[in-house]
Amino acid sequence: MHVRTVGSVCMIALLAGIAPASGGDSASRSDSLVLQYRRPAVYWEEALPIGNGSLGAMVFGDIGVEHLQLNIDELWSGGPRNWNNPEAREVLPKVRKLIFAGEYAKADSLCRGMQGPYTESYEPLGDLWITFDHGDRGRNYRRELDLKNAVATVRYEVGKVAYTRRILASHPDSVIAVRLNATRPGMLSFTLYLTSPLRHRSFVQGKIYGMSGRAPQHVDPSYWDKATPVVYADSDSGNGMWFRCGVRVVPSGGRMWLDSDGVHVRNADSALILLTAATSFNGFDKVPTTQGKDPAPIVTRVLERAASRGWRDLLERHTHDYKELFDRVSLDLGTSPAPPGTPTDERLAKFGAKDPDLVETVFQFGRYLLIASSRPGTQPANLQGIWNHWVRPPWSSNYTININTEMNYWPAEVCNLSECAEPLFDMVAELAVNGAKTARINYGCRGWVAHHNTDLWRQTAPVGDFGRGDPRWANWPMGGVWLSWHLWEHYAFTGDRSFLRKRAYPILKGAARFCLDWLVDDGHGHLVTAPSTSPEHAFI
Template structure:
């Protein structure tokens, strides 16, 4: 399966801003490579480098205020309830920090020709090449997961032509110096960063002890000579050099103080760099490729060829063609998979709002974990796009959140189980954020993060069918989340079980008094999430044979949950009453959760509600921020409208100028990072999930092939996508119809396939059918052809 642009992002000029630089990562270490000529800059990150220390953020006043808030809501005094909710909040989350910069200054000037800068997705290697005079210079950079180092290879095609100085710096409080042949950067994080003022010049607070960190740089030289001093490492008249960098922090767990109970980062960095320097460059590169390539190559995609010029640099290609170019769609799809591999590997932290790439001490929205859509969207692609291992850090994070969330459930609300709200950080803060009275209930007073997070535990089981994972890791966390929901639900006047207070994330309604407010009860998303959690817990109990009495209680409660309602516009209501929207085109589509990423609302199971949900999405429109466009893309795929989904791809594959302030629409920057704006990585991940959802769906108990294929992709092929039940899918289509299917049964068991065209098992005597049912054997490959 070939592609004209060969899974590469490339340019004819260096990056002038961060949003043009190329991202590299191994899950723990990150770098943005600028590819400058006279000066190369690698902006560095380490995934545990956060401000602050563990704090619960609990607010014991919340339990005392809860009955009064509920009374005000019942009396339709929503604005007063909104104000009172502010008094239930805790502290703000902390911020993800930039480590610093690795800067190489060359002594060859900047009058270059034949310049090219590339990111090779299939290898996870960034290269820069150019000529100065008659000398060809080349740089190659990658970040090794096996060796836990950043490797920067510098080469000249003539002896004695390589002269440079390399040093480390940081915007955080730090010092630099030498340690033998190493150049070392050591520093500390601020104890607190106010997330509300990321664009101000207020002083950073180092008044308390924060995270310690260290970066260490070493060198392997070919020809010439080198020396290290307080200015960095200097190389004179070499032919080639390999720079090796690693970093570590004092982070020792989400519940341990990074100073009083932290670890010493220095032995870690010394071991990583020393061990890496014991290998030559070719050995380091091969180890990296052997680790990375098997992950990336699991999925291949070809959407045909529109006959457009393959020779345009990536930024110019996006500007010229956008979604008209199926090769760009393929590229952006694979870029999402690349970014997840680069920012989420076993043993690392979960990918945050910017993956692992951040240059700001006050990053937008703290570059934290926003749990009312964004953190979850980061992992929508993990199972379908064959990167289940990369889901692991997020699943681990959910388990940690359950521990801090149990404290908040008890201390804030006097309830069992665990709860989490809309924001969190590396310390797994579970309280509603708002600086004890100054937050906005429109986002902070949302109590349903735990059910949404638990959906990822269930999805991981659904795709892998690992009952031991379900029994030992997933179900215990799911059960505790369900226990909180049981305690949180109250009976309303109609006899339904409802949530109160309740908000639809970040959206407000216009109440009977004409005022905009956020707090009411029983919003649609709340009820959908709880219903899904109860359903998944019941299914898990059936598989593990546990908790029969608890199962009966969940079944009884599920039957009493307030059902969906249809409003005056034929839309699925977002709130328990048919309120008017504050903004009919609002970026959040939370009330459509039951369509995607949930699976409760389908055309077959709930046709009336399914149609009302589609009407809601039509009213929202096709504009939005980057991640909002990605969510709508996935929804239109679930609605089976491939052409409308492709329209959303067109909006996403539009070039955003990083220098323009006040841009409200989504799209991509020159380096294909998703634009909120500013940069948020969820749009990239959500896009990749959406393309997969257009080609393959498995949420209705069957494998549905090409459910939302747009007219502009009449011919294509894909391999390596995964379906629920433990199946891996490869298929090809011509003129919009499936012609071949290859199915690998990983787990064995029954399988139903819906193809849209008659299929027959190759070599079998059965007649062709549009819907096939078979019992599969684990590890066996099945090939079907159009009959």
């Protein structure tokens, strides 16, 4: 795929990876560590991303109706399935014979016989809506994302009352927390509710309002034209994982009631909104329905624990956890002529003039995104990190491992975020399990293989809907080898010999064994890879 995915962290992470960094105090330039705007987001791409590695939200910041578009890293369509193609083993020698005979077009056509199905798709969780009784008329509006503390803030005035919203995604407490304040008592009234583009229903359980639902059994890529691209299972036992999202509201003053339409708060002084979610995902090799976890008790437990802490404790724990990672690196490229408080979108529109602070902002935003989308124990950052609002997202918002997934993690070691690469290492280890089957069944090779796409279920066969994909991207077999390099890089940066011996070496050895078996004699004294491509490149 081309590197242009809407909302993708790839290019931001790339910029972060190549920018020079210096150690020191990350608070050296506060203005370069804040994204700031004078209007709410109109489009999804203008919203502010927050995340704790697992839960993610895009914060729009409208005055009358706050909108948080929600994601959870484990929510994908489908489940484990058989994607291997035994016929590929018979096709491979025929393809090689055609290549060495110079019959490239025929070889290209025959390659399609080695393909498997397309990957599954990363799905949106839903949307949180907060409708305020004060309406949408306001002044002195300001919307910010504080990169040094990972807190989004919305400020505005309605009449003689100043309103503030502070929003964070806490890794230690597994919640998204929204703190609502007004400068005059009793002036905070709102109704909160959840929606989802997936099949779902609302529920009220004690003090918790929420929704539960199910992901599709299969979702075709957005570029693939089919009459029924989104398919749901007919029974509870089929593929399509369960999900649950819960909200707990803790107001100060006023009154509150819950019903199937949402949570209603009237005349409060302030309020704390807590949101969490869970799925039935129980591993890449487990059917998420019959072998899955029950998400309901997880949601209840997390919300009860977070509510007992309160806003100040949640904020302190979140800030301490985040800054332990973020504060490791600072960057000072000089002073910008832009006046303090200049909106970020205005600075971007004028970029070309000298504005080193903006370059610092882009660098630190890349680090922020990696921290927000990839933590130990979570899924790795996909094509869009953890932020996606489409049921059929661009390129399925999957893991495109012929460069894009690698690009997401180029900054990890060089920007002192080594722990954030842990989810990638976990995924590579899981790919090695499935990839050993694909190497043996498809090609008769030892070791393990992965091609250019994978997903939550760790598909390792070449995609293409069993013959409809273009071999210049679908049949590239070096995804596992490329990903394995990240494990060596981790050792090179950390010197962790235990990691090298126990985790990296078995994976590296398996990838090397596949390469040894994949190499063939070209008849001129060379061992070559065939069939082979430079990813997504055609003949010149």
